[in-house]
Amino acid sequence: MKSILTIKNLTFSYDKISVLKDISFNVSSRKFISILGPNGSGKTTLLKNICGLLKPNEGTILLHDKEISNLNKKDFAKVISVVHQYNNIGFSFSVFDTVLMGRFPYINKFKGETKKDIKIVEEAMQNTGVWNLRDKDIREISGGERQRVMIARALVQEPELLILDEPISNLDVKFQISILNLCKKLNEKKGLTIITTLHDINLAARYSDSILLLDKGQIAAQGKPENVLTPKNIEDVYEVEVEILNSEKNGFSYIIPQNIV
Amino acid sequence: MVKKNIMKILLLIITLLICMTFAITLGAVKIPIGETISIVGSFIKNLSFEINLNGIKDSNIFIVLNIRLPRIILTTIVGGILASVGASYQAIFKNPMADPFVMGVSSGAAFGATLSIVFGLNKGIWGFGFTSIMAFVGALITTVIVYNLARIGHKISTTSILLSGIVMSSILSAANSIMMIFNQDDLANIISWTMGSFNGANWNQISVIIIPAIIGLLCLSFLAREMNAIVMGEEDAQNMGVNVELVKKMILVGASLLSALAVSVSGVIGFAGIIVPHLFRIIFGSDHKILLPASVIGGGIFLLICDTLARTALPGRELPVGVITSVLGGPFFLYLLKKSKSKAMM
Ligand SMILES: Nc1ncnc2c1ncn2[C@@H]1O[C@H](COP(=O)(O)OP(=O)(O)OP(=O)(O)O)[C@@H](O)[C@H]1O
Ligand SMILES: [Mg+2]
Numbered sequence: 001m002k003s004i005l006t007i008k009n010l011t012f013s014y015d016k017i018s019v020l021k022d023i024s025f026n027v028s029s030r031k032f033i034s035i036l037g038p039n040g041s042g043k044t045t046l047l048k049n050i051c052g053l054l055k056p057n058e059g060t061i062l063l064h065d066k067e068i069s070n071l072n073k074k075d076f077a078k079v080i081s082v083v084h085q086y087n088n089i090g091f092s093f094s095v096f097d098t099v100l101m102g103r104f105p106y107i108n109k110f111k112g113e114t115k116k117d118i119k120i121v122e123e124a125m126q127n128t129g130v131w132n133l134r135d136k137d138i139r140e141i142s143g144g145e146r147q148r149v150m151i152a153r154a155l156v157q158e159p160e161l162l163i164l165d166e167p168i169s170n171l172d173v174k175f176q177i178s179i180l181n182l183c184k185k186l187n188e189k190k191g192l193t194i195i196t197t198l199h200d201i202n203l204a205a206r207y208s209d210s211i212l213l214l215d216k217g218q219i220a221a222q223g224k225p226e227n228v229l230t231p232k233n234i235e236d237v238y239e240v241e242v243e244i245l246n247s248e249k250n251g252f253s254y255i256i257p258q259n260i261v
Numbered sequence: 262m263v264k265k266n267i268m269k270i271l272l273l274i275i276t277l278l279i280c281m282t283f284a285i286t287l288g289a290v291k292i293p294i295g296e297t298i299s300i301v302g303s304f305i306k307n308l309s310f311e312i313n314l315n316g317i318k319d320s321n322i323f324i325v326l327n328i329r330l331p332r333i334i335l336t337t338i339v340g341g342i343l344a345s346v347g348a349s350y351q352a353i354f355k356n357p358m359a360d361p362f363v364m365g366v367s368s369g370a371a372f373g374a375t376l377s378i379v380f381g382l383n384k385g386i387w388g389f390g391f392t393s394i395m396a397f398v399g400a401l402i403t404t405v406i407v408y409n410l411a412r413i414g415h416k417i418s419t420t421s422i423l424l425s426g427i428v429m430s431s432i433l434s435a436a437n438s439i440m441m442i443f444n445q446d447d448l449a450n451i452i453s454w455t456m457g458s459f460n461g462a463n464w465n466q467i468s469v470i471i472i473p474a475i476i477g478l479l480c481l482s483f484l485a486r487e488m489n490a491i492v493m494g495e496e497d498a499q500n501m502g503v504n505v506e507l508v509k510k511m512i513l514v515g516a517s518l519l520s521a522l523a524v525s526v527s528g529v530i531g532f533a534g535i536i537v538p539h540l541f542r543i544i545f546g547s548d549h550k551i552l553l554p555a556s557v558i559g560g561g562i563f564l565l566i567c568d569t570l571a572r573t574a575l576p577g578r579e580l581p582v583g584v585i586t587s588v589l590g591g592p593f594f595l596y597l598l599k600k601s602k603s604k605a606m607m
Contacts, residue, residue, distance in 0.1 A: 053496050077502030084496060090355060091492040091547035101490055105502035109483065137546075157501065 004029045004161055004193050005050065010059035012049055019045045020217045023059070027195065029160075032187045034204040035197045037214030038238055043197040044085055046214070047165050050195070051082045063161075077105040081157035083150045085165035085197075089138050095149050096134040099125055102156035117156075124155040127182055129175070143170040151179060155186070162186075164196040168203070176200075180207050201255050205229055213237055229255060266551045269544070273558040280562050281337065284569045285329045289577075292321050300325045332462035335526060336568045336582075337561035338474055339459075340533060342523040344560025345553050346516045347534020348541075349481050352488035352549060353509045354422055357542070358597055360534030361520035364422070365407050365429030366400045367531070370517075370524035371454055372433045373399020379444050393469070397521035403429055404517045423598075434529070457530035457583030459568050466526045477519040478557060484512060485549035492547060530564070530583045532590020537563050539597065 005027040012020040019042045027033055035043050048054040050061060052068055061068045063079060071079075081102070089098075102124075103117045125131040128148040133141055138149065147170045154162060162183070168176040184207055186192040198204045204211060205225040213221040213228050215237040221228045234242050234255065241258040285297045296317050303312050310326055347360035361367045373395035410425035434455050441454065487508045490498035499505050523530075537559045538552065545551045564582070567589070571582040 048496075051500055053499060073499065073504050074502040077500060080500070082497075082500040084494075084500075087494055087497065089493055090357075092542055093489070093493075093547050097489075097546070097548060098493070101486075101493065102501060104486065104490055107486070109486070153501075 002029045003027060004064060005195075006060075006062040006065075007050070008060045008062075010046075010049060010061065011057050012045060012054060013057055014045075018217065020049070020056075023217075023219055025212060025219065025222055027161075027193060029193055030187065030191045031193055031209045032184065032207060033193075033195045033210050033212065034208040035195065035212045035214060036199075036201065036204055037197075037220075041214040041237075042217040043214055044165055045217075047082070047163055047195070047197065051080055051163055052076060074105040077157055077159075079159055080161045080163060081154040081159040082163045083147075083154045083165065083167055085169075087146065087150060089146075091139075093138045094134065095130060095136050095138055095141065096121065096125070098138045098149055099130075099152045099156060102153035105157065120156050120158070121152075124152040127155070128152040129178065144172060144175055147171060148175065148179065151182075159192070161193045161195065164194070166197050166199065169199060176203070183207070201229060201234070205255070206252065226253070231255075266545065270551075270555060270558070273555060273562070277337065277558050277562050277565075280565050281333050284333050284565055285325055287569055287573050288324075288329065290321070290324055292325060296321060297325060301330065304330075327464075331464045331467055332459050332568070333565060335462040335467055335470075336459050336565050338467070338470065339523045339527045339530070340537075340560040340562070340564025341557035342474055342478070342519045342560070343530060343533040344537040344556040344563065345478060345481060346519050346523075347560075348538035348549065348552055348556045349484075349488065349512050349516050350534070351538060352492050353512050355492055356422060357539055358423060358535060358594060359426075360532065361400075361516070361523070362430065362529060362531035362534065363594070364426040365403050365433065366517055366520045367524050367529040368430040368433035368437070368455075369403025370396040370400040370521040371437055371529050372403075373397070373521070374525055375437045375440050375454065379440050393521065393525045396525045397518055399433075400517040400521040400524070401514065403433065404513055408513070454528040455583075456581035457528040457586070458571075458579070458581050459527055460572075460579055462526070470522050470526055473522055474519065477515055477522070478553075480515050481512065481519070482550075482553045484508060484515075485553055488512070488549040489547070528581075528583065531587045532594055533560060533564055533567075533586050535597070536590055536593050539593075 003026045007026070008024050010020055010023040011018070023046065035046065037043050045054065049056050055069070063071065068076065099121050100113060100117065103113060103121065107113050107117065122131065125134060128151050130145065130148050130152055133145060133149070138146065141149070147167065151164070151167060164183070168179055171179060180203060183194050183196070187194050208225055210223060211225050211228040212219060213233060220237050221233050231242050231244060234240065242255050243258055245254045245256055246252075247254060282294065282297060285301070286292050286294050299314055300312065300317065300322055303314060304310070304326055312322055312326070314322065343361060350359035350361070350364060351357050374392050376399070377392045377395035407422065407425045407429050411422040413421065437455055487498070487503050490501050490503045491505060491508065495505050538556050541552055541555045541559055545555055564586070567585040568582045571580045571585050574580060
């Protein structure tokens with residue numbers, strides 16, 4: 001299968017503190033990939049290397065066989081869009097205008113936004129459930145609502161690859177499921193490739209085609225969820241004993257931590 | 262949305278025209294509003310200073326056309342520049358307290374201009390042009406110094422930019438005063454540089470700055486969409502396809518050039534770039550496509566009111582306009598500082 005992203009021997013350090021060590025993996029087009037790992041294991045750092053915000057010390061990152069540092073910023077933004085783990089916006093914009101900014105790489109400076117841009121924005125806002133917030137000030141909505149607005153903004157970039165850094169950590173259970181369902185739907189129907197970090201092992205297992213397990217900046221395991229998320233791997237990486245329960249109702253496995261006081 | 266904003270801008274333009282008209286009537290010699298309108302009207306119609314109007318004293322015509330009108334136009338241009346430059350600095354530093362004065366850029370420009378005067382480079386064929394170039398170089402160097410002093414890694418913190426800007430500004434103002442004293446200029450001249458003044462505004466100054474001012478303001482407006490993305494966060498902006506580093510440099514250079522232009526005709530005027538953009542963010546939101554043009558007009562209105570106060574508040578003498586803007590802007594700046602601290606924003 002054609003690969004959209006190829007990472008070879010990526011090494012990265014902040015100043016002198018080495019964070020990523022010899023990371024290599026391949027992302028095939030149209031896949032849903034989750035990156036798991038404890039706090040501080042380097043997930044965010046890895047994503048920032050992929051989206052060009054950090055430059056690797058060694059190794060290569062290829063997007064469709066092209067070195068990412070050689071790509072022009074607007075073209076890059078038409079292929080990859082990103083939702084970061086943290087955002088705090090100090091300036092007043094309407095939710096609608098915020099999402100519209102995602103059209104930046106497509107908007108001609110002299111013509112301004114077109115009807116098509118507006119339509120794409122509306123569709124993305126409907127899909128993420130923020131259309132009813134469109135006239136609100138971006139600073140005056142809840143953290144979870146803002147997270148969905150940011151996802152809508154990433155979607156209007158019409159990327160081939162969507163990168164999400166903990167997209168559901170701020171969301172209530174309804175929106176956790178609805179955002180992941182939306183991602184899955186875009187993944188299956190529109191062929192959007194997704195790379196996301198998640199902290200919920202069970203949801204990662206349910207939604208992902210493939211999982212990358214990071215531990216102290218190195219890949220501890222990668223592959224199909226059932227092969228990666230074994231009790232042994234989880235105990236090695238997270239230092240928590242777990243048990244796997246099989247649900248009789250739907251046939252899925254659930255990972256349950258032990259040693260709960 | 263767009264229509265509503267166009268209405269607001271039109272309203273601002275009308276307010277500006279009304280303010281300009283009133284400003285012309287006020288002064289040591291009161292000129293009736295009817296006379297003012299017919300003098301300016303026939304000036305615009307004939308584009309000539311040789312105007313004869315029945316029943317209007319020649320001295321009044323002279324005052325309107327050669328003293329007040331150029332002063333009012335120059336004030337409006339400078340006010341527009343300072344406010345829109347303030348809004349642009351605020352966008353790239355993501356800090357509502359940045360402005361050419363607080364950033365030390367105005368003092369840097371004044372320092373450059375003073376240097377050229379002290380060394381006699383302002384005379385001869387190069388004259389005004391060379392002083393302006395020196396003002397620009399001073400502004401740019403100060404911007405780069407303040408920016409680098411305030412930078413920690415890739416981040417620029419609110420406190421450090423304000424501190425380094427204000428300290429640079431004080432050092433450069435002091436240096437200016439010293440140079441002026443040794444150059445045996447009189448005190449009034451020093452004050453008009455370091456505290457700002459439009460006393461002596463003339464058509465010549467307008468003709469020198471008008472074209473670069475318009476080009477500079479258009480360039481800034483051209484980057485409005487990028488500014489919008491940058492205030493969302495630089496990483497987000499980059500992921501949306503904005504070449505953040507390049508855009509920031511372009512804005513820094515453009516804003517410094519514009520500040521230098523303004524300073525070269527008015528001296529240092531503080532805080533004008535803070536009040537107006539802040540007010541318009543409340544009215545229009547932060548969309549720089551509207552905020553920038555609104556700030557140009559609003560800045561003109563603001564400085565026009567301040568300058569009219571400066572020349573009419575005390576009978577028989579004039580206050581430096583920078584004193585008025587500081588009296589109004591200083592407390593406002595402290596209020597913003599307090600607010601930003603209590604909200605822990607940015
Ligand atoms: N800007 C930075 N400068 C220096 N070190 C950093 C920086 N950002 C992160 N680190 C360090 O790099 C390591 C990896 O951080 P990273 O943010 O990638 O972890 P993460 O896996 O995303 O964690 P989390 O699950 O908490 O989001 C951590 O040890 C962190 O302290
Ligand atoms: Mg992280």
